[in-house]
Amino acid sequence: MTDADETTSGVLGRRPMRADARRNYEKLLAAAREAFAAAGMGASLEDIARRAEVGIGTLYRHFPTRQDLFEAVYVDEVEVLCRAADEVAELPPWEALAAWLRRFVGYTATKRAIAEALNHRSAVFASGWKLVSAAGEPLLRRAQESGEARPDASFDDVIRLVGGVTMYPFADPAQLERVLTMALDGVRVRPSR
Amino acid sequence: MTDADETTSGVLGRRPMRADARRNYEKLLAAAREAFAAAGMGASLEDIARRAEVGIGTLYRHFPTRQDLFEAVYVDEVEVLCRAADEVAELPPWEALAAWLRRFVGYTATKRAIAEALNHRSAVFASGWKLVSAAGEPLLRRAQESGEARPDASFDDVIRLVGGVTMYPFADPAQLERVLTMALDGVRVRPSR
DNA sequence: TTGCAAGCGGAGGCGTGCCTCCATATAGTG
DNA sequence: CACTATATGGAGGCACGCCTCCGCTTGCAA
Structure with missing residues (x-):
């Protein structure tokens, strides 16, 4: 709300959080990550507080709105x-893109945020997407320039393809692998004929 | 549940529904279809009753549980x-499969049911899936035998790929088309090399 | 050790959705 | 038209999640 945001660590020289406060903050973040992954943006806040073993009041002290909490999880993932994206930078073009996308599927909040961003306008979602794009788009472009990724696909298209597929819960990891492979093949250019 | 199911029309000679009852039944089904598509399986039942312009009691008379209502919508779609599947049967193998899958993406309840079937065990979901498989699998097999669809993909894999992608809301129909094309290309075999 | 600002937690008020129950209304029959 | 099996609708009890408020606790600086 105000510009005197104290949730950051002491790095900036601002009054640092008390030790117990920081501990609870982390516990809440972890519990929220789990809960949002399992139940989506609508997860019960009281349940999150319970999982984190803090009172509901403490949750609200740190995250005044549901959006604040979700966004905190989201920016972490971003x-x-x-x-x-940096870590895969040295791989060959297609492998770099594929490796990064394979990581992407694990970041549940990010995928949900993309889905919900259309409805719930949010500055944080928008700037998060800007960051993810900035990280991932060069990988796609590089794969396109090397002739491996289809040139007509936008970054947004690719994310929706790969992200959408993995929104389903997969009981069998082998199946996830098969389906993911198909999705990635959909992004690849079809060699000759 | 029991074998004395009166929700069907009078075809079977069983005591037919009264006219007003049948009318309300249809209105509820239509409202539920919309609501489930928009809000998922957790849509508010009172909201559905409101949209259908019937009292909440009437909803419960026709559909004693949420599951009953969802299943009614679902079997309709199935x-x-x-x-x-019959209608596309005369097309060439690949075109038939692609055309059927393009239809599939419109059936929201079916897709949700597949996603939730893992959690909520339900005889109706199971038998519905059996029917959908029976209809769609031959199309896939035919496309595989003609060498166009990749032979290692199961019907379930394909449904998850195509269905998952389209779980995201798409603002731009052209984008949906691009992404769907990529997904279908993922199902196709990669020609030579 | 002490003082107190910072932090904690949960009771409680509010809203909403679920589902039951039954007094009332009406379609269809003779 | 009259009768009744069938159907209607919404009030009300219950459960649960949201969020606020404030008396109590605690880290930590002096």
């Missing part, structure tokens, strides 16, 4: 996803 | 889907 950061990891951006770092992952 | 029937249409099965008929659709």
